Amino acid sequence: MxxxxxxxxxxxxxxxxxxxxxxxxxxxxxxxxxxKSPTQKVPDVPTELNGQESDDIASGSDATAASVEEHDKSDETPVSTPAESNDSTxxxxxxxxxxxxxxxxxxxxxxxxxxxxxxxxxxxxxxxxxxxxxxxxxxxxxxPMDGQTLTDVLHSNGINVRYLGKVAGLIKHLPHLWDLFSAEIIVRSAKHVVKDILRQSPDHNIAPAVAHFLNCFFGKVLAASTKGSTGSPQSKTQKKSSQSASSKKGQSAFSQLTSDGVWSDIKEFAKHKYQFEAPDDVRVGAKRVAVLRNLCQKVGITIAARKYDLHSTTPFQPSDILNLQPVVKHSVPTCTDARKLMEAGKIRMAEGTLNEAYALFSEAFSLLQQINGPMHKDAANCCR
Known part of the structure; x- marks a missing residue:
């Protein structure tokens, strides 16, 4: 609805x-x-300048008398009610x-x-x-500092996430914002690609499918060379073996993915949904650790806590994929006043006025304690 x-x-x-x-x-x-609100305009009264001082004094006295009469009349005029002013709304x-x-x-x-x-x-x-x-x-x-804060700021201004490409095209001259917007668009596009792969994979192949996709996304996976004889007659046993092999290929369809194919799908999806032309160096210029964290949060992937060589050919193994949890959208209560105080505190901290920033963060934390309680992510961000 x-x-x-x-x-x-x-x-x-x-x-x-x-x-x-x-x-x-x-x-x-x-x-x-x-x-549409009515505006009151004060008309300009033309005055004639005379050289005589007596005329100036007389005109001044007349003006003061007229102003007193207008003041008395204004006291008698009724004040517009809020209902009348809200008619246009x-x-x-x-x-x-x-x-x-x-x-x-x-x-x-x-x-x-x-x-x-x-x-x-x-x-x-x-x-x-x-x-x-x-x-x-x-x-x-x-x-905004990361993808989540960027999404919150867009929503608070009434802008949908599908306008990320539109906004990104207007901040190309700011490198830090361009990197943030481009990384967010790439991660959101990769989320849809990996979800399509997971839908086609059986349950027992989820970990290998996720690991192979991450290797294609961060590493360099080339197409596997397949050689087979064509044109030779096959017996029934050979046909059965070929059918079983084809069924195995259907089960492991993700193994046919390559890095170029995955990135081609990501760029195509970004262009279709976000009207964003991904540059050629987006694979090299992206901050890989931040992108990996953002992608795992959006898809619900839990990986092993170890140091990954994200510049290698295959940095991930199926044993590194520990869990895949569903990501469900739900309404989280937020305090708008506390959010505004936190943003003001961040600005003061960036300007170097630490005392004012501390006062703003303290006020925001007290509001969050009263409204949301201590076990809330905004309260944790406020104390960070």
Whole structure:
């Protein structure tokens, strides 16, 4: 069930699950209410300058008398109630069923108005929200450190993760942000590739399949040379043996993967979903330890705690894959005020004002203790 309308920038059957975030809808409604709010304008009163001092004094006395009368009248004028000021906000209503395959109720004019409003939100996202977010990144008002904080910052600004490529194209001049965005896109694309491999692998081959994929992803796995005689007649026993061999090949289809093939699939997926052109040196320039950690967290892979030579040809063995856990999305309660205090503390720490940073972190920690308790990841991050 949708509570927000479809994203007008992603229309089609392949994008039927692309909806707008509630933070974006709230920001758009607030911006529209500010535009529609009545503004009082004070008209300019022309004055004639005379050379005589008596005329200036008389005009000054008249002006003071007029101002006193206007002040008395302003006291008698009624003050606008909040209900009247919120009328413009209450009129902004969205139809969550627009741009879907369902038949909409209402007149064609109403349907067209609903679609125009949703398109306006999509334009607001591309023309206002994303440039403002890029400006905050450039001015260090927002400083994501890893993939999780980057996702949280995007969601708090009302930007979906599918716009990672759009944002990455605007921060190419910032190397640290470019590395973070490109690594996040590569990891998310690799997650879908490895999930497709796991769906085709039997349960007893999960560890070898994951290890082989990681070797293709970080190492250099070449295609296995297969040589066989063709054109010679085969007996029944030979046919049975070939059928058993083909069944084994079907069970171990992951063994046919190569590094070039895996990276080709990753780049193709990144271009299709995120509109991101992965550079040729993305395999060399990526921080491999951070990418490995991020990929294992997103897929649910548990590997052995040892030092891996990620620059070797096959750095992983099937015995290194200890477990594969399901990753389930769920709602985690968060404290917005504490998050803002933590971000402000990080900015103060980067500026070198440690006393102000300590005060902000202490206030954030006290809020987290009262709301979420000590056993919460934000409380741990605050004490880090």
């Amino acid at each position: 949708r509570v927000t309308p479809r994203d007008s920038n992603y229309i089609g059957l392949q994008h039927r699950f692309c909806v707008l975030r509630p933070e974006l809808v709230a920001s758009f409604v607030e911006a529209e209410s500010i535009k 209450a009129e902004i209503l969205f139809n969550p069923n627009v741009f879907t395959e369902y038949k909409l109720a209402g007149s064609p004019e109403e349907i067209e108005a609903d679609e125009a409003l949703v398109k306006k939100v999509g334009s607001y996202l591309l023309d206002t929200v994303i440039p403002k977010f890029v400006q905050d990144l450039c001015s260090l008002d927002v400083s």
